[in-house]
Amino acid sequence: MSAVFPQILIETIVRxxxxxxxxSPKRNTRNLIDMALNFSEGRFQSRFxxxxxxxxxxxxxxxxxxxxxxxxxxxxxxxINFGINLGYNSCTAGAKKIRALEKKEQFNIPWSISLIISxxxxxxxEKEYLRVLEQGKRLGIYxxxxxxxxxxxxxxALARKYPECAFVISHSSVCRFVPRGKPSSAQK
Numbered sequence: 001m002s003a004v005f006p007q008i009l010i011e012t013i014v015r016x017x018x019x020x021x022x023x024s025p026k027r028n029t030r031n032l033i034d035m036a037l038n039f040s041e042g043r044f045q046s047r048f049x050x051x052x053x054x055x056x057x058x059x060x061x062x063x064x065x066x067x068x069x070x071x072x073x074x075x076x077x078x079x080i081n082f083g084i085n086l087g088y089n090s091c092t093a094g095a096k097k098i099r100a101l102e103k104k105e106q107f108n109i110p111w112s113i114s115l116i117i118s119x120x121x122x123x124x125x126e127k128e129y130l131r132v133l134e135q136g137k138r139l140g141i142y143x144x145x146x147x148x149x150x151x152x153x154x155x156x157a158l159a160r161k162y163p164e165c166a167f168v169i170s171h172s173s174v175c176r177f178v179p180r181g182k183p184s185s186a187q188k
Contacts, residue, residue, distance in 0.1 A: 007088050014083055018076055025068035030056050036087070042099070044111065045091055085166035090142035097140030112143035118150035122158060133162055142166060 020028040037049040
């Protein structure tokens with residue numbers, strides 16, 4: 001079986017779930033988390049989805065306001081791409097690679113890395129930042145938390161070079177999810 005097949009299957013399920021969330025946000029969000037928990041492999045994935053499940057038991061959870069708002073106001077493709085990059089590339093395929101390397105090499109590897117990068121620092125050290133991301137991918141790291149105190153323009157350009165990774169980019173307390181592909185006019 002092709003390594004791409006599970007990703008295509010997951011993407012198809014997530015597409016349907018996103019459509020369903022628009023119709024009935026609470027119920028279908030819980031259903032999506034329950035399904036993810038059933039298919040989760042390993043302690044990290046199970047713990048992640050158990051925590052999400054626990055948070056959604058609270059009928060007043062802030063996530064019940066966030067999720068329908070996101071489903072209506074964020075491009076579906078961006079949600080799906082970020083979800084696949086985080087859920088499959090990072091927490092499934094990446095985690096599997098990380099666990100194998102940890103076992104072989106006898107050291108711990110994080111599932112995500114946080115960096116503080118200003119636009120000027122990025123311009124000055126672009127090759128080094130690209131090298132860090134490449135090394136991370138070779139280790140199985142596909143999730144990056146980037147803090148951009150000097151603005152996000154250069155950092156968004158960096159993120160677009162790695163369409164298979166999940167990036168959370170923060171600038172002045174605003175987080176942006178970076179999708180694969182070309183930026184929308186709102187992102188420019």
